Amino acid sequence: xxxxxxxxxxxxxxxxxxxxxxxxxxxxxxxxxxxxxxxxxxxxxxxxxxxxxxxxxxxxxxxxxxxxxxxxxxxxxxxxxxxxxxxxxxxxxxxxxxxxxxxxxxxxxxxxxxxxxxxxxxxxxxxxxxxxxxxxxxxxxxxxxxxxxxxxxxxxxxxxxxxxxxxxxxxxxxxxxxxxxxxxxxxxxxxxxxxxxx
Numbered sequence: 001x002x003x004x005x006x007x008x009x010x011x012x013x014x015x016x017x018x019x020x021x022x023x024x025x026x027x028x029x030x031x032x033x034x035x036x037x038x039x040x041x042x043x044x045x046x047x048x049x050x051x052x053x054x055x056x057x058x059x060x061x062x063x064x065x066x067x068x069x070x071x072x073x074x075x076x077x078x079x080x081x082x083x084x085x086x087x088x089x090x091x092x093x094x095x096x097x098x099x100x101x102x103x104x105x106x107x108x109x110x111x112x113x114x115x116x117x118x119x120x121x122x123x124x125x126x127x128x129x130x131x132x133x134x135x136x137x138x139x140x141x142x143x144x145x146x147x148x149x150x151x152x153x154x155x156x157x158x159x160x161x162x163x164x165x166x167x168x169x170x171x172x173x174x175x176x177x178x179x180x181x182x183x184x185x186x187x188x189x190x191x192x193x194x195x196x197x198x
Contacts, residue, residue: 005066009073012040013080034084038110041077042150044070046173049147053180056189059196068124071143075121082114106156113149116142144181147174 025032051067090097101111158167
């Protein structure tokens with residue numbers, strides 16, 4: 001099953017490569033790739049955060065096995081999103097990049113999201129989990145902050161164009177998934193899981 005999840009995670013990249021080879025990226029290929037990688041980073045973030053509620057609701061731990069891979073795909077597409085901006089928009093000028101980060105709030109939120117995702121990706125292995133012990137779980141709660149900064153990044157960008165319809169859906173999904181971490185909601189989900197088993 002992990003192989004299927006892995007292949008699913010590569011589909012957005014495969015699609016971009018296919019569209020690139022067949023001149024299907026539209027009139028503005030850079031904007032198309034930037035939007036696509038940003039959107040898929042957000043989709044994989046939602047899927048990553050959905051694994052714990054699914055475990056609580058079904059009582060099956062199998063969902064947690066896929067959380068790490070989905071989280072790494074979140075980082076992968078977020079890194080591509082950032083890399084395209086740094087390379088094609090900032091011309092790999094770090095000083096210009098930092099000025100842009102400080103100047104534009106939506107860039108600041110996007111940059112903060114990637115910075116916060118980086119230690120999570122680097123410590124997503126078993127070795128780091130054992131070395132960090134309880135601190136690993138505390139560190140990985142940064143994903144909740146990433147959910148907020150990522151949706152602010154998307155909202156700020158879309159609000160400037162008076163187009164917040166899609167981002168509102170993502171915000172509602174992420175808010176729901178974050179609410180599932182509240183003890184009251186967790187108890188309800190676990191209660192529903194027990195009811196299904198009896």
